[in-house]
Amino acid sequence: MNKRLKRRLFAVTGVVVIVVVVVLAIVAGASAAKTLTVEQAATGDFNGSRVEITGEVVDNSFSYEGDVLTFAIYDKEGAKDKTLKVVYDRGVTSAFGNQITATCTGMIDSDGILRCSELVTQCPSKYEGSTDALSVTQLSTYGQEVIGKPIKVTGTIKAGTMTSAGKGDRFVIVDTDGKTELSVKFDGALSEEVTDGAVVVLSGALESMDRLQATDVALRQ
Numbered sequence: 001m002n003k004r005l006k007r008r009l010f011a012v013t014g015v016v017v018i019v020v021v022v023v024l025a026i027v028a029g030a031s032a033a034k035t036l037t038v039e040q041a042a043t044g045d046f047n048g049s050r051v052e053i054t055g056e057v058v059d060n061s062f063s064y065e066g067d068v069l070t071f072a073i074y075d076k077e078g079a080k081d082k083t084l085k086v087v088y089d090r091g092v093t094s095a096f097g098n099q100i101t102a103t104c105t106g107m108i109d110s111d112g113i114l115r116c117s118e119l120v121t122q123c124p125s126k127y128e129g130s131t132d133a134l135s136v137t138q139l140s141t142y143g144q145e146v147i148g149k150p151i152k153v154t155g156t157i158k159a160g161t162m163t164s165a166g167k168g169d170r171f172v173i174v175d176t177d178g179k180t181e182l183s184v185k186f187d188g189a190l191s192e193e194v195t196d197g198a199v200v201v202l203s204g205a206l207e208s209m210d211r212l213q214a215t216d217v218a219l220r221q
Contacts, residue, residue, distance in 0.1 A: 033105050038075045039082040046108045053114065054103040057096075058083055060187065062166050067091060069164075073102055088116040093192075096121055097165035100189030123189040128201045128218035130154040136173060137180045140209065147206045154220055155182065159196040165189075169211070173200065186214040193219055 033052040036044075041053050055073030061083075062071035069092050072083045086104050096102075105118040133154040139146070155173030158181065162171045165187040174181050184202060194200060194217060204214035 037078060038073055038084045039079050041108060041114065042082045042084050042112070047110050047112075048107065050105070050107055051114070052103065052105045053084065054101065055084065057098060057100050057102055057189070059098045060166075062096070064164075064166060069096075071102075073104065076101075084114055085112070086114045086116050088119050090117070090119070092119065092164055093121065094162040094164050094170070095123055095190045095192055095194070097187050097189040121189070123191045125191040125193050126216075126218040127221045130201050130220045133201050135180075136175045136182045137177075139182070139206075140180060144209070147208065150203070150205055151212075152201065152203050153182065153212065154199065154201045157194070157196055157198050157200060162196060170214075173202070181210070183211045184214050184217075185211065186217055188214075188217065190217060191219070 033050045034046075035052050036046070038053055038055040041051060053073070056076045058072040058074055062069060064070075068087060068089045070085065070087050072085050074080050074083045086102070086106075088104070088106075101122040103118075103120040103122075104114055104116040106114050106116040108114050133152040136153060136155045139151065139153050153173070155175055158172040158174050158178075161169075163169070168185070169183040170186040170190075172181050172183050184204075185207070186202075186204075199220040201218045201220050202212060202214045203216040204212050207213050
């Protein structure tokens with residue numbers, strides 16, 4: 001191969017490499033998500049844009065239609081009256097609930113709705129002692145007199161009973177003997193450590209002798 005041909009080959013190779021790099025940069029730029037606040041997304045024109053937005057889930061804003069979850073988020077440190085509607089159809093963990101921090105990535109449509117394709121939730125773990133908490137069995141001995149009154153109860157989450165917020169009972173707790181059960185309603189956020197077999201301390205009030213409306217869920221210290 002003569003020198004002139006080598007130079008041409010090197011030149012062509014260099015051009016090809018540059019073109020590939022430019023194309024990859026364009027593709028990466030087009031697919032990269034633009035980070036916005038909830039207020040920016042709610043008030044700006046981002047139709048068709050791929051965005052990443054982090055916000056707090058608005059209390060009781062979520063609903064389900066089949067496997068499709070719809071909810072709203074707001075800026076915890078910003079304008080709380082500015083909210084953004086989010087639709088997510090890829091399944092959600094049982095940790096999802098009110099006031100959880102949600103990082104949503106997806107496309108904003110012409111109606112200003114974020115069609116979310118990636119959802120990451122964060123909820124810090126909470127721990128509490130159980131010295132003043134009743135066991136499920138102890139609670140059952142009090143009878144109707146405790147219905148509607150503030151109580152604290154501790155137990156183990158029964159395997160296979162956890163569901164997402166807004167779908168009725170969130171989980172069931174049992175005593176160590178596994179015989180006495182209590183259904184728990186709770187639409188708040190849960191840490192990822194609150195799973196099957198976790199020992200929890202619950203605050204709330206009984207709706208009936210077999211169902212607790214919880215206002216707080218903590219892991220037992």
